[in-house]
Amino acid sequence: xxxxxxxxxxxxxxxxxxxxxxxxxxxxxxxxxxxxxxxxxxxxxxxxxxxxxxxxxxxxxxxxxxxxxxxxxxxxxxxxxxxxxxxxxxxxxxxxxxxxxxxxxxxxxxxxxxxxxxxxxxxxxxxxxxxxxxxxxxxxxxxxxxxxxxxxxxxxxxxxxxxxxxxxxxxxxxxxxxxxxxxxxxxxxxxxxxxxxxxxxxxxxxxxxxxxxxxxxxxxxxxxxxxxxxxxxxxxxxxxxxxxxxxxxxxxxxxxxxxxxxxxxxxxxxxxxxxxxxxxxxxxxxxxxxxxxxxxxxxxxxxxxxxxxxxxxxxxxxxxxxxxxxxxxxxxxxxxxxxxxxxxxxxxxxxxxxxxxxxxxxxxxxxxxxxxxxxxxxxxxxxxxxxxxxxxxxxxxxxxxxxxxxxxxxxxxxxxxxxxxxxxxxxxxxxxxxxxxxxxxxxxxxxxxxxxxxxxxxxxxxxxxxxxxxxxxxxxxxxxxxxxxxxxxxxxxxxxxxxxxxxxxxxxxxxxxxxxxxxxxxxxxxxxxxxxxxxxx
Amino acid sequence: xxxxxxxxxxxxxxxxxxxxxxxxxxxxxxxxxxxxxxxxxxxxxxxxxxxxxxxxxxxxxxxxxxxxxxxxxxxxxxxxxxxxxxxxxxxxxxxxxxxxxxxxxxxxxxxxxxxxxxxxxxxxxxxxxxxxxxxxxxxxxxxxxxxxxxxxxxxxxxxxxxxxxxxxxxxxxxxxxxxxxxxxxxxxxxxxxxxxxxxxxxxxxxxxxxxxxxxxxxxxxxxxxxxxxxxxxxxxxxxxxxxxxxxxxxxxxxxxxxxxxxxxxxxxxxxxxxxxxxxxxxxxxxxxxxxxxxxxxxxxxxxxxxxxxxxxxxxxxxxxxxxx
Numbered sequence: 001x002x003x004x005x006x007x008x009x010x011x012x013x014x015x016x017x018x019x020x021x022x023x024x025x026x027x028x029x030x031x032x033x034x035x036x037x038x039x040x041x042x043x044x045x046x047x048x049x050x051x052x053x054x055x056x057x058x059x060x061x062x063x064x065x066x067x068x069x070x071x072x073x074x075x076x077x078x079x080x081x082x083x084x085x086x087x088x089x090x091x092x093x094x095x096x097x098x099x100x101x102x103x104x105x106x107x108x109x110x111x112x113x114x115x116x117x118x119x120x121x122x123x124x125x126x127x128x129x130x131x132x133x134x135x136x137x138x139x140x141x142x143x144x145x146x147x148x149x150x151x152x153x154x155x156x157x158x159x160x161x162x163x164x165x166x167x168x169x170x171x172x173x174x175x176x177x178x179x180x181x182x183x184x185x186x187x188x189x190x191x192x193x194x195x196x197x198x199x200x201x202x203x204x205x206x207x208x209x210x211x212x213x214x215x216x217x218x219x220x221x222x223x224x225x226x227x228x229x230x231x232x233x234x235x236x237x238x239x240x241x242x243x244x245x246x247x248x249x250x251x252x253x254x255x256x257x258x259x260x261x262x263x264x265x266x267x268x269x270x271x272x273x274x275x276x277x278x279x280x281x282x283x284x285x286x287x288x289x290x291x292x293x294x295x296x297x298x299x300x301x302x303x304x305x306x307x308x309x310x311x312x313x314x315x316x317x318x319x320x321x322x323x324x325x326x327x328x329x330x331x332x333x334x335x336x337x338x339x340x341x342x343x344x345x346x347x348x349x350x351x352x353x354x355x356x357x358x359x360x361x362x363x364x365x366x367x368x369x370x371x372x373x374x375x376x377x378x379x380x381x382x383x384x385x386x387x388x389x390x391x392x393x394x395x396x397x398x399x400x401x402x403x404x405x406x407x408x409x410x411x412x413x414x415x416x417x418x419x420x421x422x423x424x425x426x427x428x429x430x431x432x433x434x435x436x437x438x439x440x441x442x443x444x445x446x447x448x449x450x451x452x453x454x455x456x457x458x459x460x461x462x463x464x465x466x467x468x469x470x471x472x473x474x475x476x477x478x479x480x481x482x483x484x485x486x487x488x489x490x491x492x493x494x495x496x497x498x499x500x501x502x503x504x505x506x507x508x509x510x511x512x513x514x515x516x517x518x519x520x521x522x523x524x525x526x527x528x529x530x531x532x533x534x535x536x537x
Numbered sequence: 538x539x540x541x542x543x544x545x546x547x548x549x550x551x552x553x554x555x556x557x558x559x560x561x562x563x564x565x566x567x568x569x570x571x572x573x574x575x576x577x578x579x580x581x582x583x584x585x586x587x588x589x590x591x592x593x594x595x596x597x598x599x600x601x602x603x604x605x606x607x608x609x610x611x612x613x614x615x616x617x618x619x620x621x622x623x624x625x626x627x628x629x630x631x632x633x634x635x636x637x638x639x640x641x642x643x644x645x646x647x648x649x650x651x652x653x654x655x656x657x658x659x660x661x662x663x664x665x666x667x668x669x670x671x672x673x674x675x676x677x678x679x680x681x682x683x684x685x686x687x688x689x690x691x692x693x694x695x696x697x698x699x700x701x702x703x704x705x706x707x708x709x710x711x712x713x714x715x716x717x718x719x720x721x722x723x724x725x726x727x728x729x730x731x732x733x734x735x736x737x738x739x740x741x742x743x744x745x746x747x748x749x750x751x752x753x754x755x756x757x758x759x760x761x762x763x764x765x766x767x768x769x770x771x772x773x774x775x776x777x778x779x780x781x782x783x784x785x786x787x788x789x790x791x792x793x794x795x796x797x798x799x800x801x802x803x804x805x806x807x808x809x810x811x812x813x814x815x816x817x818x819x820x821x822x823x824x825x826x827x828x829x830x831x832x833x834x835x836x837x838x839x840x841x842x843x844x845x846x847x848x849x850x851x852x853x854x855x856x857x858x859x860x861x
Binding site for chain 2: 066067070137138139141143145146150151234235239240241274275276277279280283304305306307310313314317318321322324325328329331332333335336338339340341342343344345353356357360361364365367368370371372373374375376377379380381441444445446448449450451452453454455532
């Protein structure tokens, strides 16, 4: 502990009392509160997934009943989507680094920031209550009329929890938008902003515009369930498809809420470890904005076999292909950044390269399910499960780890053991592919998702997938172990261990409470890495 | 069944497979490009390699336009391919054999035109277009036959249709693929494709005493429909009309209605299909036929889904479009 005392004055050492943490308005401390919360949710959702994979090693189901299995995947989905993926990067890395990257002393509304954490925790605890006490077996999608009139379980309570956590998203979104507009350091013009900021800006727009629709939808669901107001249930004069339209109007943009911040993180790391400007900066920036806009017009691709009209299906298919274009542009630009670089393989870079590989597979398999006739066969099977896990877990979670390793020295003032970091990246990449690649094949062969038991011919691939999940779980436990270890025993981090550009590296590690002793002045475009080539002639 | 192959047992299955293999081929090419470039660059431009890199490209827009353009063209091609196949498989041929399917937690009930009923199984003839007319008694289900590469959601309160032409005899998986509650994973069965003579034999072996139309005719009287609606040239409505002129029980006659346009009192004209007839029984106030008053009570919650199918079959038979 003498090490901790020896740390220079920083936001961590400022005041040690519990109330100074729970009532803090410092964006960095709130980010740490969020870190602790989403880590707990991640391992809770992951635990549910591990039990599901264990259950599925046998066609009849190995360990739990149908009812319990349904509750497990509902818990996995609800917790992972709303309490890990949607908030993950913005509320932790975003909260910590938006002011630092902008050269500001805090977010625009520090108290709103704290409120957002309390709303998030209140929502999270209410949802956990509903999951553990009443049990919830609707899937995270809450399709009506199953959720409104045909299931027991604490649907209304869960909906209230998600409703509250939605307000935490809105608060974060508003805070980021205002901060990015108003609190940029002198000289930090829009085109000098790192892509990380642009990505979070795009994400915030979706937070603010999309989340209210989810709130309305879930409230209508609760009203139907509690008071029999017929909105979605056909026996009450409602329309079950209306629920799907409204739900996906939020939940498809939410997919981009999850992945856009990941794009931002990767766009910081690739240039930093290639010692090179980001290739096609403006294209990367505007493709983030394009994604945020187009993402609101593709929701119907979740409903190609649900009974929407032929013409809607055609339009939604076309728009789904269109939204994939900006993502492809980003991948090509990252590759362009590697070209003629001076590439180092530190752990953040390994995670980032893993991200590019897994995200590309996820994106390309998205083209399968965007093609109407192919989707008819593949939708609601494990192909879709594999596809979105490649994006959400292979992509988003890997990007989160990339960012976490990249900024860990700045956040904590400590270095993690580099070899362990690299091994973690490799084990996660391997375990992930072994878990989810067999699921593409299972999906093509017709294995339905959300099945507690399955036809015997699917067993081989299921066992393979379950085996992979063991490796993946070990992969995720590794960072938990060595990062925690580094908090106490890690080497003291220099202010700028990677030699990266960006204002966050111009202050101390960990930063002082006020972030910067004097507010920096920006005179340069981002990623202006000096060319090492000059040294070698 | 083999662990790594899926039979392609319907007319559209090979077409879907071709699209999937094209997608797979394209995916492999793009992955080879992305992984190839990534591996080449990270090995070639490793920082330990101090070779001069030359100047990096300053003007990037040419590359941007090239790969954005290429992506757009490729994606548009895939869109057209997928949509074309989907549109062609959307509309069932008019001469399809029509079988009604009802989903409920957690079983499938099917009823053939001759009144043959089965549960968690569907017997169909090979080489003939089959149209399933589907509805649900409770939550949303989905009728999926992977070997035919088709599926469609089955919703409460409306009719959805799904059609196929089986090309191979044998038994194939039938799954419910829309999560429908506790025993979702047990809600399935088999689609058994029989040769045409075998199917005829199966129909004969499982013959109901009366076909759907005859059952529908009996229900038409039992539920009191015949009290107001004229059908098969007779009925209360007809009699009342002739003796008293416009009376309180005047209701549209149903002979020849099915498949024909019906003018409504609000000016719309709708074609009387299965859905229209079903809705008119359950929600009579929604579509009122022009020049009639709405006197009909709702039969929602009174007539079961299976009886609805029988009534629809009967009313359809009044247009001579389908016998029992």
